[in-house]
Amino acid sequence: KNEVEQSPQNLTAQEGEFITINCSYSVGISALHWLQQHPGGGIVSLFMLSSGKKKHGRLIATINIQEKHSSLHITASHPRDSAVYICAVRRGTSGSRLTFGEGTQLTVNP
């Protein structure tokens, strides 16, 4: 069993829909990252969370440390949101390695 599991693996939505991607982990963590990888390959760090909730534009990330669960929400989705979204956890200090989920391929159709 992977230490970090994401669901769903693939998600297709219509433009404007509200989207949720889930991440569950089985280890103690110091922080959780949500990453976005576009088809070209580059990775953007969307959020780093250790508790609570963060919002940036149409993106919202929440984490429940007790339940070892995090969600990434996208409101009013747009075709440009189409990408792979990756959950990654860090177990130690800032210089520690990340453990990655398998990623969620999101496709938003116009």
Added chain:
Amino acid sequence: GAVVSQHPSRVICKSGTSVKIECRSLDFQATTMFWYRQFPKQSLMLMATSNEGSKATYEQGVEKDKFLINHASLTLSTLTVTSAHPEDSSFYICSASGTGVGQPQHFGDGTRLSIL
């Protein structure tokens, strides 16, 4: 915000060539940088952890003599794929975080390596 620059973005070369990939932190000092390999439709696979001024720590199954890592300064790490062969063709990406508490990791744009 913090930026990690990775060069080159794409390399196409003949079998037997050695290829060097650079990863630079542009506006912060990175004591530790990470090198990943990614196959199509798969997640990132950590190859090695690069520590400034010391030897890299390689993951199990990664050949140290094949993938040479140098981290000579707090802003630059290099990965050299020596005597590359077609099976080394892949997407390579680096990441780095600053020193201090609560620093996020920042990723380069990756290098797509194709060995003919």
